[in-house]
Amino acid sequence: MSQRPGRAAAGAFAGAALVAAPLVALIAIAMGGDTATLRHVASTVLPHALAETALLLAGVAIVAGVAGVGTAWLVSAYRFPGRLILQAALVLPLAVPPYIAAYTYVEVLDPLGPVQSAFRALTGYRSRAEYGWPDIRSLPGAIIVMSAVLYPYVYLTTRALFSVQSANLLDVARTLGARPSRIFVTVALPLARPAVALGLSLVLLEALNDIGATEYLGVRTLTVSIYTTWINRGSLAGAAQIACVMLLVVVMLLVLEARARGARGYAGSLKRPRPAAPALLSGWQGWAATFACTVPLTAGFLIPAVYLLHQATVRTLRRGIDPDFLRELVASLTFAAVATLLVVALGAWVAVSVRLCGTRLVRAAARITALGYAVPGTVLAVGLLSPLAAVDNVVADSWRALTGVSPGLVLTGSGAAVVIAYMVRFVGIASGGVETGLSRISMRIDDAARTLGRRPVQLTREIHLPLARPALLSAALMVFVDAMKELPATLLLRPLNVDTLATGLYAHASRGSFEDGALAALAIVVVGLVPVVALMRQSPGTPPVEAAAVDPAAGVRAAGR
Amino acid sequence: MTVCIRPRWRLRALASGFALMATPALAAEVNVYTSREPQLIRPVFEAFSKATGIKVNAVFLQNGLEERVKAEGQNSPADLIILVDAAKLAGAVELGITQPVRNVGLEAAVPANLRDPAGHWFATTLRSRVVYASKDRVKQDAITYEDLADPKWKGRVCIRSGQHPYNVSLFAAVVARHGAEKAGDWLTRLRANLAKRPSGGDRDVAKDILAGVCDIGVGNTYYLGLLRNDPDPGQRAWGDAVKLLDSRFAGGGTHVNVSGAAVARHAPHRAEAIQLLVFMTSDAGQKVLADLNYEYPVRPGISAGTQALFGPIQPDTLSLADIARARRTASELVDRTGFDN
Numbered sequence: 001m002s003q004r005p006g007r008a009a010a011g012a013f014a015g016a017a018l019v020a021a022p023l024v025a026l027i028a029i030a031m032g033g034d035t036a037t038l039r040h041v042a043s044t045v046l047p048h049a050l051a052e053t054a055l056l057l058a059g060v061a062i063v064a065g066v067a068g069v070g071t072a073w074l075v076s077a078y079r080f081p082g083r084l085i086l087q088a089a090l091v092l093p094l095a096v097p098p099y100i101a102a103y104t105y106v107e108v109l110d111p112l113g114p115v116q117s118a119f120r121a122l123t124g125y126r127s128r129a130e131y132g133w134p135d136i137r138s139l140p141g142a143i144i145v146m147s148a149v150l151y152p153y154v155y156l157t158t159r160a161l162f163s164v165q166s167a168n169l170l171d172v173a174r175t176l177g178a179r180p181s182r183i184f185v186t187v188a189l190p191l192a193r194p195a196v197a198l199g200l201s202l203v204l205l206e207a208l209n210d211i212g213a214t215e216y217l218g219v220r221t222l223t224v225s226i227y228t229t230w231i232n233r234g235s236l237a238g239a240a241q242i243a244c245v246m247l248l249v250v251v252m253l254l255v256l257e258a259r260a261r262g263a264r265g266y267a268g269s270l271k272r273p274r275p276a277a278p279a280l281l282s283g284w285q286g287w288a289a290t291f292a293c294t295v296p297l298t299a300g301f302l303i304p305a306v307y308l309l310h311q312a313t314v315r316t317l318r319r320g321i322d323p324d325f326l327r328e329l330v331a332s333l334t335f336a337a338v339a340t341l342l343v344v345a346l347g348a349w350v351a352v353s354v355r356l357c358g359t360r361l362v363r364a365a366a367r368i369t370a371l372g373y374a375v376p377g378t379v380l381a382v383g384l385l386s387p388l389a390a391v392d393n394v395v396a397d398s399w400r401a402l403t404g405v406s407p408g409l410v411l412t413g414s415g416a417a418v419v420i421a422y423m424v425r426f427v428g429i430a431s432g433g434v435e436t437g438l439s440r441i442s443m444r445i446d447d448a449a450r451t452l453g454r455r456p457v458q459l460t461r462e463i464h465l466p467l468a469r470p471a472l473l474s475a476a477l478m479v480f481v482d483a484m485k486e487l488p489a490t491l492l493l494r495p496l497n498v499d500t501l502a503t504g505l506y507a508h509a510s511r512g513s514f515e516d517g518a519l520a521a522l523a524i525v526v527v528g529l530v531p532v533v534a535l536m537r538q539s540p541g542t543p544p545v546e547a548a549a550v551d552p553a554a555g556v557r558a559a560g561r
Numbered sequence: 562m563t564v565c566i567r568p569r570w571r572l573r574a575l576a577s578g579f580a581l582m583a584t585p586a587l588a589a590e591v592n593v594y595t596s597r598e599p600q601l602i603r604p605v606f607e608a609f610s611k612a613t614g615i616k617v618n619a620v621f622l623q624n625g626l627e628e629r630v631k632a633e634g635q636n637s638p639a640d641l642i643i644l645v646d647a648a649k650l651a652g653a654v655e656l657g658i659t660q661p662v663r664n665v666g667l668e669a670a671v672p673a674n675l676r677d678p679a680g681h682w683f684a685t686t687l688r689s690r691v692v693y694a695s696k697d698r699v700k701q702d703a704i705t706y707e708d709l710a711d712p713k714w715k716g717r718v719c720i721r722s723g724q725h726p727y728n729v730s731l732f733a734a735v736v737a738r739h740g741a742e743k744a745g746d747w748l749t750r751l752r753a754n755l756a757k758r759p760s761g762g763d764r765d766v767a768k769d770i771l772a773g774v775c776d777i778g779v780g781n782t783y784y785l786g787l788l789r790n791d792p793d794p795g796q797r798a799w800g801d802a803v804k805l806l807d808s809r810f811a812g813g814g815t816h817v818n819v820s821g822a823a824v825a826r827h828a829p830h831r832a833e834a835i836q837l838l839v840f841m842t843s844d845a846g847q848k849v850l851a852d853l854n855y856e857y858p859v860r861p862g863i864s865a866g867t868q869a870l871f872g873p874i875q876p877d878t879l880s881l882a883d884i885a886r887a888r889r890t891a892s893e894l895v896d897r898t899g900f901d902n
Contacts, residue, residue: 044896106761111772112799127773137760215722218760220901228724231624232892234652318792382625389632396636406829409636412629492625496592496618496638499599507621511598512764512784 008356008456009365011349015431016365018346019372019424022383023247026375029383030244033237037229041242045225052139053208053221059143060150060207061200067147067296068154068203069196073184074293076162077170079278080286086293087159088533093300094152095528097485099212100505100521101149102142103514104304106216109136142217146207148300153206154199161195162188180279197257202373205250209376212487222246223376236382243379250374305525311518324504325519332500333527335415335490336483339422343483344476346423347430348468352460355438355446366435370428377488381421384493388417413495421489426482430475437471438464477531484527501527590616591833595643596626597820601853602643608849609840615833630658630825639825640834643685646726648733648885650682650821659823662835670842674880675819675859684819685841686850687857689874690731691808691815693785694777695770696801703807706735706816709779710750718754719769719778721762723900724892727781727818730884732891734816737883741890748898759901764788771799777806782871786855789870805871814877818884820856 041049074080075087109115111128125131135141169191173183189196207214214221222242230239281289347369354366372380392409399407411417441464449459465472487502494503501520508517595602599621606617622629627649630639642659644650653659654677661680668676675684692704709718721728736744756775763780767788770778788800809815822841824834840846847858851865857874858865895901 040893040896044893048899048902106765110765110768111774112768116772129773135757137765138758216761218722218758218901224724227624228892228896232724232726232729233889236628378624382628385625385628385632389629389634393634393636406636408638409633412633413638492622492629494620496620498620503621507598507600510623511601512762512787
């Protein structure tokens with residue numbers, strides 16, 4: 001349909017090439033080893049690791065799913081005390097990285113922590129051995145910690161859908177005399193299925209690829225096996241093989257999910273839907289709703305934030321502000337800001353090229369951009385090493401041949417490598433988000449513009465980008481939060497003398513004094529709050545923005561199509 | 562006026578920009594890639610810079626440090642590579658990212674069994690992995706690693722993940738001493754003694770002992786040192802409630818591992834790297850390093866605080882190279898015995 005499909009499609013191919021580079025490098029590493037490691041893993045830990053992984057994912061899916069969908073339904077369908085505040089605040093746990101939550105919960109709940117100490121003081125027990133107490137360092141503990149910080153993905157996607165799509169249908173059901181609980185089960189929930197699936201797929205990818213929280217809490221997932229193979233058996237090839245197998249499984253699941261969903265229709269009205277009027281919950285019912293919404297918020301945000309604030313205050317009063325703190329803060333903000341600009345630009349380019357030139361090939365290329373999110377961060381970072389270093393060495397060698405002076409390493413020596421890693425990891429979030437945003441603009445507008453003589457570039461500049469602005473903004477905010485939290489790629493690829501909040505915190509944690517990094521952890525959470533608050537401020541009355549807030553899921557969904 | 566000044570400013574900025582770009586090759590500095598946590602070595606770097614005027618640039622890399630140096634190849638800025646664990650140091654040599662150093666001072670400072678025979682790496686500190694015990698509930702003051710599997714400890718032992726590199730090295734020492742089969746049997750029996758599934762870190766092991774979850778546990782001296790010197794009196798009290806048992810192999814000594822340093826193969830500042838290495842193994846450097854880490858100096862006769870806190874150690878005679886070779890087997894045994902499950 002475009003006059004120059006080749007040029008219009010370039011964005012999708014550029015994005016795909018960027019994300020594919022480390023994945024191809026990873027496959028090359030995997031091919032370089034024998035299969036002894038794979039066989040060892042298959043014959044020893046695999047059954048257990050598979051079971052553990054499945055239980056973790058199932059548990060997180062259920063807990064995060066219930067918390068996300070439940071709270072989304074409550075704040076969308078009812079009015080109750082504190083609803084407006086809760087509606088916004090329920091997103092806050094998104095700012096807390098899972099590993100920070102895990103460390104916090106172990107500190108708060110371990111036998112010497114405040115909770116058990118208070119329990120002993122109250123009951124007169126003297127030692128932990130005298131009473132039973134569920135251990136946070138366990139599979140159920142990991143499920144709760146992960147769900148507490150990850151449920152907002154489901155909440156965001158589902159609430160967007162509840163507020164946009166089901167208003168009319170809900171009213172029909174209501175007029176026909178259905179009770180609210182019945183409406184939820186028979187109308188709202190089935191309609192919300194795509195949104196729930198989107199949110200959950202993000203939650204599950206995060207849980208699957210996590211290493212910090214799960215390992216610390218004593219859960220042995222497949223990702224932990226990848227790690228062990230590499231670190232203890234010195235077999236990077238073996239680790240890459242397991243990672244490739246896992247990637248394959250993830251892609252298959254995403255495809256299956258998309259197929260299953262694709263078989264049904266979930267047509268919504270193109271017109272701006274009339275917002276549903278929430279019903280009033282009065283008396284104890286209202287307070288019960290308030291309570292139900294407060295629980296996940298407390299678990300995912302208030303407890304970690306209060307703990308970190310306390311630790312940061314105590315330490316700052318005792319020793320003053322860590323001199324590294326400000327430098328780390330500046331580095332984190334710089335990396336995140338630069339990466340966000342580039343990621344959103346690239347993501348928009350990918351999305352626009354799909355819009356202008358939606359052939360199968362272009363769509364397939366666009367889907368590849370979402371895979372950066374589907375591999376464990378450390379593995380992705382190692383995959384990035386060889387392509388980055390190859391560029392570095394070609395530049396350095398040619399420059400030296402020309403001038404006789406070594407310029408050093410332009411990518412890994414400058415921090416550009418970190419930014420590129422963020423682009424690989426997060427471009428799917430942006431492209432998916434913008435694609436969703438663009439899909440709400442009728443194709444007829446494109447046709448009209450083209451008839452009026454606009455070239456594709458003008459069409460994009462004058463129509464697509466302005467109309468998709470809310471989606472671009474939301475994508476930028478999400479990428480920014482994720483970039484602030486990112487640890488493994490930053491740790492491996494940053495230049496000399498540079499630390500971010502996340503790497504500084506990790507340094508503290510890895511020598512067993514996580515609390516010394518409380519200020520850094522708090523800063524990650526607080527900086528993460530800014531975009532989260534900005535996301536919340538967008539009122540539910542503006543559907544495109546709301547829907548765009550769900551963008552990361554859209555990116556992942558695109559991977560499965 | 563301003564019109565005239567501006568271009569000159571610009572020129573000057575440009576010139577200084579070039580000067581900045583050029584400085585790395587000229588000024589005395591040394592680039593360190595370290596998998597040792599920066600807070601634990603930075604004071605040594607600062608002392609070094611003060612003594613020599615050489616600036617130390619460092620980056621803390623953990624997993625993947627070796628792969629990064631390898632990938633950067635001959636243009637890598639890395640001069641000195643600091644790694645934890647003898648097996649890691651041996652792996653770096655194997656990967657071809659180190660170079661041999663012949664230096665009489667270094668060879669005198671680091672005993673022969675704590676450095677690579679060809680001079681590729683030199684140990685900078687010794688750490689011992691020992692048994693923590695509750696002062697109240699455990700009367701004995703010594704234990705053998707073999708005894709950890711004794712049924713009398715059933716339900717009384719805590720330990721972090723068997724796949725943590727520290728434990729893999731300890732288990733590798735068992736493999737090297739007793740063979741894979743007996744080591745596997747020992748692991749199975751040790752597993753049967755555990756009070757809870759392996760998780761957390763060494764400090765959590767100490768805390769679990771304090772809390773009465775278990776009576777003994779395995780950890781490095783570092784974490785107990787940290788607890789005993791915590792500014793918070795509550796933490797200090799906890800630290801004092803746990804004691805270190807004199808832990809040895811039956812008929813041998815205490816399991817130790819090393820942190821060590823190697824000069825990178827393509828080090829652009831080779832001379833400075835060697836200078837830093839010499840400084841780290843000097844009496845002054847050793848004292849700072851050992852005190853920061855609650856570890857032991859590489860040679861006796863240096864009065865570090867660690868001995869004052871925990872007493873001297875007698876390292877096991879098993880060679881670090883033998884332990885390194887047994888690591889893979891040990892790690893596979895952990896999987897095979899379902900130690901972490």
